[in-house]
Amino acid sequence: MSGSRPVSRPIPLADLRRSWLATDPEVAEAAARVLASGWYIRGPEHDAFEAELAAFLGLGYACGVASGTDALVLALQAVGCGSGAEVVTAANAGGYATNAALQLGCRVVYADVDRSSQVVTPATVEAVLGPETRAVVVTHLYGNVADAATITALCRGRGIAVVEDCAQAIGGERDGRRAGAFGDVATLSFYPTKNLGTAGDGGAVATDDPGIAARVRSLRQYGWSTRYTVQDPLGRNSRLDEVQAAILRIGLRRVDAWNERRRAIVDHYAAALLSTGAPDVTMVTGAGVPTVAHLAVVRSTRRDDLRARLHAAGVGTDVHYPVPDHRQPGLPSPARRSALPETERAVAEVLTVPCFPDLTDDEVERISHALASSSA
Ligand SMILES: Cc1ncc(COP(=O)(O)O)c(C=O)c1O
CATH class of the missing domain: 3.40.640.10 (Type I PLP-dependent aspartate aminotransferase-like (Major domain))
Structure with missing residues (x-):
């Protein structure tokens, strides 16, 4: 120091x-x-x-x-x-x-x-x-x-x-x-x-x-x-x-309050992304539906670049989930009754960023900033 x-x-x-x-x-x-x-x-x-x-x-x-x-x-x-x-x-x-x-x-x-x-x-x-x-x-x-x-x-x-x-x-x-x-x-x-x-x-x-x-x-x-x-x-x-x-x-007795905190974190990310005016990173969590923000998931057609930039900014990420069930190598081939275009597309685009109630405001700010900069 x-x-x-x-x-x-x-x-x-x-x-x-x-x-x-x-x-x-x-x-x-x-x-x-x-x-x-x-x-x-x-x-x-x-x-x-x-x-x-x-x-x-x-x-x-x-x-x-x-x-x-x-x-x-x-x-x-x-x-x-x-x-x-x-x-x-x-x-x-x-x-x-x-x-x-x-x-x-x-x-x-x-x-x-x-x-x-x-x-x-x-x-x-x-x-x-x-x-x-x-x-x-x-x-x-x-x-x-x-x-x-x-x-x-x-x-x-x-x-x-x-x-x-x-x-x-x-x-x-x-x-x-x-x-x-x-x-x-x-x-x-x-x-x-x-x-x-x-x-x-x-x-x-x-x-x-x-x-x-x-x-x-x-x-x-x-x-x-x-x-x-x-x-x-x-x-x-x-x-x-x-x-x-x-x-x-x-x-x-506390989970409603924790859910509020999770939602506030995701709202912060969403506002930061909106403020860039660049549409190449969008929120999945809370998009058009009520949410308790278990995971803060964003998506981008350039997911790997986004992930690398977040990593460089010290922000941990993961992909939920990288292999859809119908493509799991160890599972039997399922009956196909309809194509799964949205499932297929999202697998290559979704990225999870930190969202847990114990994140500090400073951390939330840093993640928001890193997301918004990669969107600009
Ligand atoms: C959507 C969903 N269903 C089921 C499970 C299985 O729960 P468990 O790990 O307690 O078996 C999980 C999580 O792990 C999950 O995220």
Whole structure:
């Protein structure tokens, strides 16, 4: 430092050492309380978290499970998807829904996405629905809340279930309802970097349907009806532990405020890009849809140049996601019912820049400046 101008520190894409999980004494106290209690699985913290999460989402039931991926598997099972069933989803969302569907022996068909917001739309979903479609997984990608209400309306008449993947969108709202409250069942992930993350793995399935909730509760615990009595041969062990539940109860009280901060950060980037008047870098997060800004995603036809310039300015970046599901080398070729032009185009253009509540105002300013300069 000795009098000279300090060199700006690189800004990481995420930094959990700064997060509430690492720094908040309330989190450490909650973990210590559970450890001292001797009750580690399916205890009072878990039951309280389930009730509080259901109330937060405006739904009747929430079921804690071990991860967001398990939540997708269990939700699909609970709406009746098994071997040979057809599941429609987007190909640009990291492959989680595809993974879950394939675990159950389902066939996957991909719907294209909206150019600006990168989420599926009623039109892109309707274009690929077929007589064998059993379920649609609507992923609220990057925190962008898709029009799951209209998609659900068009699926209901055809006996197709709608699963809302809210792993990236907890707390998001559209037309006065929370993401997750539009379809038949919602899934969540509490992976540490999520908008509501925990200090390990965790997930939940939420629904208004008592039948779906009962099936998930059985499937997540070996298919039991009561202890040691199996009623469902397809059960597994997928539980949210007491330490994670205790931590998540604290986070649930704060997630709306964190989402506000995330949105303010993304608004700052959007304003900086607008101020350049140059259209070659545009926002994807929040483009034409409500968002909780899980990831701040921009796009550019010169993505690699943009990435290099941001790197030179000390701004961490990543690509979510670089390989669409239908091009994954290890996955079976999906049935193609429609071209996926917007999915294909975006894969080469999207770029994620830092967006987490603990970014300082100075860092947000530096990222905005770096984005705007590369756009000029
Ligand atoms: C959209 C989406 N769905 C599902 C998952 C899977 O969640 P998990 O990592 O908890 O299995 C993730 C994230 O990791 C995700 O981003």
